[in-house]
Amino acid sequence: MSLFETGLDCIVLNGTVVTAADIGRYDVGIKDGKIALLAPALALANVPASRVIDAEGAYVMPGGVDAHVHLAEPELFGKGRSVDDYTSGTRSAIAGGTTTIIAFAPQDKKDSSLLIALDDVHQKAVKNTYCDYSFHMIVSNPCQQVLDEFPVLRERGISSVKIYMTYEALQLRDRQILDVLLQARTHGVTTMVHAENGDMLSWMTEQLESRALLAPKYHVTSRPPILEREATNRAIALGQLVGAPILIVHVSSPQAANAIREAQTHGLPVFAETCPQYLFLTRSDLDQPGFEGAKCVCSPPPRDGPSDLEAIWKGLENGTFTILSSDHCAFLYDDAVHGKKSAISEDAPLGRFKYIPNGCPGVETRLPLVLSATRLRPQRFVELTSTNPAKLYGLYPQKGALIPGVSDADLVIWYPELEPFPVTNAALHHSADYTPFEGHRVCQWPRYTLLRGELVWDRDNGGIVGAKGVGQFVHRGRSAFCDEQPPWDVDQY
Numbered sequence: 001m002s003l004f005e006t007g008l009d010c011i012v013l014n015g016t017v018v019t020a021a022d023i024g025r026y027d028v029g030i031k032d033g034k035i036a037l038l039a040p041a042l043a044l045a046n047v048p049a050s051r052v053i054d055a056e057g058a059y060v061m062p063g064g065v066d067a068h069v070h071l072a073e074p075e076l077f078g079k080g081r082s083v084d085d086y087t088s089g090t091r092s093a094i095a096g097g098t099t100t101i102i103a104f105a106p107q108d109k110k111d112s113s114l115l116i117a118l119d120d121v122h123q124k125a126v127k128n129t130y131c132d133y134s135f136h137m138i139v140s141n142p143c144q145q146v147l148d149e150f151p152v153l154r155e156r157g158i159s160s161v162k163i164y165m166t167y168e169a170l171q172l173r174d175r176q177i178l179d180v181l182l183q184a185r186t187h188g189v190t191t192m193v194h195a196e197n198g199d200m201l202s203w204m205t206e207q208l209e210s211r212a213l214l215a216p217k218y219h220v221t222s223r224p225p226i227l228e229r230e231a232t233n234r235a236i237a238l239g240q241l242v243g244a245p246i247l248i249v250h251v252s253s254p255q256a257a258n259a260i261r262e263a264q265t266h267g268l269p270v271f272a273e274t275c276p277q278y279l280f281l282t283r284s285d286l287d288q289p290g291f292e293g294a295k296c297v298c299s300p301p302p303r304d305g306p307s308d309l310e311a312i313w314k315g316l317e318n319g320t321f322t323i324l325s326s327d328h329c330a331f332l333y334d335d336a337v338h339g340k341k342s343a344i345s346e347d348a349p350l351g352r353f354k355y356i357p358n359g360c361p362g363v364e365t366r367l368p369l370v371l372s373a374t375r376l377r378p379q380r381f382v383e384l385t386s387t388n389p390a391k392l393y394g395l396y397p398q399k400g401a402l403i404p405g406v407s408d409a410d411l412v413i414w415y416p417e418l419e420p421f422p423v424t425n426a427a428l429h430h431s432a433d434y435t436p437f438e439g440h441r442v443c444q445w446p447r448y449t450l451l452r453g454e455l456v457w458d459r460d461n462g463g464i465v466g467a468k469g470v471g472q473f474v475h476r477g478r479s480a481f482c483d484e485q486p487p488w489d490v491d492q493y
């Protein structure tokens with residue numbers, strides 16, 4: 001019997017369906033949690049289905065894949081402790097149209113195995129999420145045992161690691177980075193690099209502290225673009241020496257973006273990520289009365305002004321950036337123990353920037369902010385926020401695509417039209433007590449989110465309608481962007 005006779009589980013009628021490749025008016029049929037078919041608009045109007053959603057001509061896209069989300073992490077970046085756990089973070093994700101997140105499993109430097117951290121995040125996430133999820137390992141102690149575990153990671157569906165060139169608790173030396181890169185290349189693991197020069201940073205911080213320049217705005221002064229550019233260039237060179245692909249995360253400055261573009265022009269497998277904070281925030285957001293600027297403290301920091309923001313938008317348009325993630329890393333503002341205010345003391349009433357927990361919430365605002373800016377072609381928007389993260393991290397085509405019989409029926413359905421309105425923290429679903437994007441105007445918000453065919457977000461009828469625990473761990477393969485046999489010549493360039 002055909003699907004037209006047996007019926008479908010769900011039909012999304014009359015959408016403007018957008019994928020990374022195409023845009024057009026279609027109906028989407030869903031069966032057993034998978035995309036079953038795409039048909040010309042309204043062709044499925046009379047097919048029986050348990051649920052019918054009229055998209056009324058609005059954009060229908062594959063659900064967002066946010067490949068950079070920090071949840072339930074311990075104190076890695078000073079005294080700060082993430083306020084979002086796997087429940088609140090993924091609740092916020094689906095309300096913002098994201099159906100898959102990749103969070104982090106941070107290795108404690110004292111541990112000589114990665115598997116302790118991996119088991120720990122599995123325990124935290126299982127039965128607690130509103131969307132599907134996976135993990136990147138944060139490698140802080142790449143001893144021989146840890147390197148030997150890379151094939152085990154692959155067996156367990158983990159195909160990416162993050163390493164840091166800064167932060168005392170995490171920073172690796174160059175030779176340790178080489179060890180990780182070689183092992184990653186050998187076992188089809190993608191290496192994400194936090195590229196800031198940690199020694200330059202601690203020297204700059206001492207200089208500022210010795211002059212009593214402590215307020216939140218000096219966080220930006222302590223991390224000038226050259227610090228990011230140097231580390232980016234070094235990461236590219238280290239990757240080139242080994243012939244390993246790298247992904248530079250949360251790129252903030254035109255200088256770093258230019259270094260990446262040059263490497264790409266020479267054919268090196270260098271990929272890059274940026275985030276909404278580098279499209280919408282500048283250093284003036286950290287220069288607020290009192291301690292308010294701490295809300296926008298993240299690393300790398302927002303840059304100087306409009307020309308920096310413009311350069312990052314250009315990088316999204318011209319292909320320098322492969323993916324756009326949130327780097328959601330939420331701390332309470334008004335919490336003197338584990339939040340931003342833990343940096344305030346009696347002798348420093350405006351806080352000491354070096355103690356402000358680094359990171360901002362953003363998993364829910366990522367898609368609406370960027371779509372509302374109407375800078376990117378809709379297909380490019382889907383590519384950067386869903387398809388490419390799925391390809392880069394071995395989730396494709398289960399995620400990030402709408403291939404009948406193959407892709408999960410993860411969808412975000414927007415409004416045909418919406419009056420512009422300001423983002424307010426009160427309307428968000430994370431546990432943070434602020435958003436750095438308060439007051440930014442948007443003209444779009446997800447109307448419906450579907451996870452494997454189930455309606456989990458219905459903005460006008462109950463909001464969160466999915467249940468905690470419906471999210472599943474997704475076993476990942478190797479990156480679609482990294483060939484088994486590297487074709488590049490490491491002696492060139």
Ligand code: URP
Nearest residue numbers: 194298299327329358359
């Ligand atoms: O400031 C940031 N980006 N915090 C999150 C941790 C990280 O390095 O991504």
Ligand code: ZN
Nearest residue numbers: 194249250299
């Ligand atoms: Zn980072």
Ligand code: ZN
Nearest residue numbers: 068070327329
């Ligand atoms: Zn991060």
